[in-house]
Amino acid sequence: MIRLGLSTPGVIQMPGVASTWEAGMTPADLATVARAADDLGYDYLICAEHVVVPVAERARRGDVYWDPVATLSYLAAHTSRIRLATSVVVLGYHHPLQIAKSYGTVDVLSGGRVVLGAGVGSLQPEFELLGAQFEDRGARADDALRALRAAWATPEPDYDGEYYAFSGMSVRPYAVQAHVPIWVGGRTRRSLRRAVDLGDGWMPFGLGFDELQTMLASVDLPDGFDVVLSTAAALDPVGDPQRAATVLRRLRDVGATAVTCTVGAVSADHYCDQLAALMALAQELEGDPA
Template sequence: MQIGVSTPVVFQFPGSCSKWERDGEIEDLAEIAQAADELGFAYLTCAEHVAVPVEVAAQRGGTYWDPAVTLAYLAACTQRIKLATSVVVLGYHHPLALAKRYGTLDRISGGRLVLGVGVGSLPEEFDLLGADFANRGVRADDAMRALRAALSQREPVYSGTHYEFEGMLVEPHAVQARVPLWVGGRSLRSLRRACAFGDGWMPFGLSDSALGEMLAKVELPEGFEVVLPAGPLDPGGDPEGTTRRLVELREAGATGVTVTIAAESSAHYRDQLASLRQLADGMEANVR
């Protein structure tokens, strides 16, 4: 089971982020990314919101660093760890704009992109950007088909229900022959979308029982990733609880876990990463 890190500072969710993150500096972010890379964690994440209504921010958070810019910076700070959007909202972008922006990121990172995508859920943000909220699901399906046709191609060709392109040059493009596409969501439709067009599913806000019921209703493709959230975890202060939660998620069907880590400072966060690595390694050793 791979373990990725919900990058601190860049996304501050009420009730989950630590107090130190509110004043976190870019140097903190670089040091944490380097520590996660050196410790062998699977990926770092960054979410997307352009603008969140003030009244919504109290529940969803209001701090969202731009994922393309942020992950490009993290690419320069690291060597091996993958860089995952969690998630980009498909309705806010033309597929070729995503193919260019994140294909460039894949190239400068040496093929480390994981493109997490979602349909979006904030009507106010859709309205602000002139995007179609009512038909976001069907547009997202077509956008995913278009992305699959375009991400790794110099001269992509696609004709679908909402997007069509041919005779256009996209350079640079992704260096991976197949960029992993993970779909975010919490509905059975999002899982089916992920199985049909993607390589993985990143659900959120589901109980283990609800998750199991959904997974039982579909046939997962070979190599399909089920990436579940965990946290806030306190691997240094509560190693038993941390290990127990990771085991629970693996038994629930997770092939990957994105962890949020409780910490009192940037230095403490790095210590927590080291403790988590030891716990995860011990857990995997027991499985073998």
């Protein structure tokens, strides 16, 4: 069966996608949703990263982005099985050892459930505000991914790269997973190549089915490589199960191994009902021929 994850409600509020109730979501609501997803067999919960969003960009990107380290730590305390993923950490905003320390700590708190979604980033004013380098961010991101591979799951990492180098430093706590999965975000062929060469999966956004199919056909994907696609618009599996099933089927057929889902709702309880209905649809599709 195709694995389902969630664009966690409330913690990312995209204009035209987020439901009205999410604006008033409480921590108790968030915990209710997380526990329901955990119990129903969802594979992962997503939290994005933006430190700031320019007011001029608010109508397009939204400006509600809960801090992923704090949010995933909270979710870890209210769940026991579901994985905790970022979509995405902007690599250029952090030293690789800062990422290894922060998300290694979340990995400890969650018992080894972190998935690091990582990307190059595109919001130049945010880079400038944070004092991060924008022009060579792609090359820096590649080096950061290599550095992270060297830094995960070891207290004294050693790395010597183009932009980052470290040795003789202790980083505790560190990830309990021997291999923390890294899903690389992006929407270009270069991001797909980066994912194949340096990651464990590709997490594209803003691409149509034809573009996705063409790009995926252009590379040889390693065994076990994840293609993490998104429903984009909110689904209504209770009110319109046919459309929800069609979207899941199309994403599966284009190559998704996992789907990050957004569902519409009017409350936390309604959201949980939607999750149950969507998981039932996914189970029904399991025997459906591709």
